[in-house]
Amino acid sequence: MEREELLKKVKSIVADKLNIGEEQITENASFTQDLGADSLDTVELVMALEDEFGLNIPDDEAEKLNTVGKALDYILEHYKGK
Amino acid sequence: MIFTNRVSLVTGASQGIGEAIAEELGREGATVVLVDVQKDKLEQVASRLAGLGIRALPYEADVTDSTRAAQVVDEVVDTLGRLDHLVNNAGITRDSLLLRMKEEDWDLVLRVNLKGAFNFSRAALKPMFTARYGRIVNIASVVGQMGNFGQTNYAASKAGLIGFSKSLAREVAARGITVNCVAPGYIATPMTDKLPEEVKKAFLDIIPMKRFGLPVEVARAVKFLCSDEASYITGQVINVNGGMYM
Numbered sequence: 001m002e003r004e005e006l007l008k009k010v011k012s013i014v015a016d017k018l019n020i021g022e023e024q025i026t027e028n029a030s031f032t033q034d035l036g037a038d039s040l041d042t043v044e045l046v047m048a049l050e051d052e053f054g055l056n057i058p059d060d061e062a063e064k065l066n067t068v069g070k071a072l073d074y075i076l077e078h079y080k081g082k
Numbered sequence: 083m084i085f086t087n088r089v090s091l092v093t094g095a096s097q098g099i100g101e102a103i104a105e106e107l108g109r110e111g112a113t114v115v116l117v118d119v120q121k122d123k124l125e126q127v128a129s130r131l132a133g134l135g136i137r138a139l140p141y142e143a144d145v146t147d148s149t150r151a152a153q154v155v156d157e158v159v160d161t162l163g164r165l166d167h168l169v170n171n172a173g174i175t176r177d178s179l180l181l182r183m184k185e186e187d188w189d190l191v192l193r194v195n196l197k198g199a200f201n202f203s204r205a206a207l208k209p210m211f212t213a214r215y216g217r218i219v220n221i222a223s224v225v226g227q228m229g230n231f232g233q234t235n236y237a238a239s240k241a242g243l244i245g246f247s248k249s250l251a252r253e254v255a256a257r258g259i260t261v262n263c264v265a266p267g268y269i270a271t272p273m274t275d276k277l278p279e280e281v282k283k284a285f286l287d288i289i290p291m292k293r294f295g296l297p298v299e300v301a302r303a304v305k306f307l308c309s310d311e312a313s314y315i316t317g318q319v320i321n322v323n324g325g326m327y328m
């Protein structure tokens with residue numbers, strides 16, 4: 001999957017979960033500092049990404065995915081599907 | 083019927099209070115998922131409920147097994163599409179004075195009564211989070227509030243369940259999920275049948291209503307907490323004990 005295509009998908013998931021506009025969601029945006037996610041939102045986001053991309057993200061890895069870009073990197077590296 | 087299209091999972095559902103809870107929720111239209119270790123009884127209860135027109139699905143599972151808990155919840159969500167209510171009811175006693183209590187009896191009671199609720203709550207929260215709706219009811223006990231001679235392990239597990247419920251209630255409140263406890267007093271079930279007559283009599287003496295409770299009387303409180311009537315109630319303990327503890 002292309003990064004651009006992935007960014008689009010991730011944007012729509014993040015916008016939905018955090019209830020924010022997609023225009024705020026850039027690669028550099030930090031989930032907690034820029035997008036207003038609290039600790040529960042973060043857990044939910046990870047769960048949603050796992051579901052969408054058929055991944056199983058271990059907790060210690062999940063903790064490092066604090067920006068949209070880092071989440072993209074992780075998914076691109078681990079996503080094997082379709 | 084208030085639970086049409088809802089799905090309820092009840093642990094320890096093959097007899098006693100759990101069976102009554104499954105029936106009570108099922109009578110309101112919920113599809114009930116019955117979890118227990120007693121396979122044969124589980125099947126019997128499922129067919130008895132089916133006879134009442136209730137859709138009841140038996141799942142043989144040990145609540146202490148976290149992998150199995152996740153598997154059961156996944157299967158339920160895959161086949162039924164949702165999970166609205168979780169009732170952590172499976173519980174055991176292994177009574178003895180602390181001085182004589184075997185370490186394995188301490189561990190087993192905490193594993194079933196407390197960790198069992200952790201296992202199923204953690205698994206059930208995923209679909210509840212996604213749905214932004216859920217009801218978790220944990221069956222505690224008056225013994226978790228008053229203490230009881232010979233039941234240090236059981237009392238610790240039930241008091242633990244109350245602290246667990248209050249903490250989880252805070253964590254998930256903003257997601258439309260409530261977590262409460264029902265704390266029964268002395269209820270006539272297979273668990274209490276095995277007590278000696280003099281112990282039963284001593285209990286009757288301290289129950290203002292002068293009778294033991296019925297499983298259905300506990301089940302009705304669970305039904306209330308699962309209903310939309312209880313939408314603003316979370317982190318609470320409802321005592322169903324005939325006034326034994328106030």
Ligand SMILES: NC(=O)c1ccc[n+]([C@@H]2O[C@H](COP(=O)([O-])OP(=O)(O)OC[C@H]3O[C@@H](n4cnc5c(N)ncnc54)[C@H](O)[C@@H]3O)[C@@H](O)[C@H]2O)c1
Binds near residue numbers: 100117144173174272
């Ligand atoms: N009966 C009472 O007076 C009373 C009072 C207060 C609280 N409670 C609580 O209510 C709940 C139900 O009690 P009851 O009186 O119906 O007891 P019970 O012994 O009649 O039923 C408990 C059920 O849990 C099942 N179970 C036990 N260990 C399990 C495990 N590891 N995995 C899955 N299922 C398991 C048993 O097979 C049984 O079907 C318990 O949590 C109990 O502590 C009962």
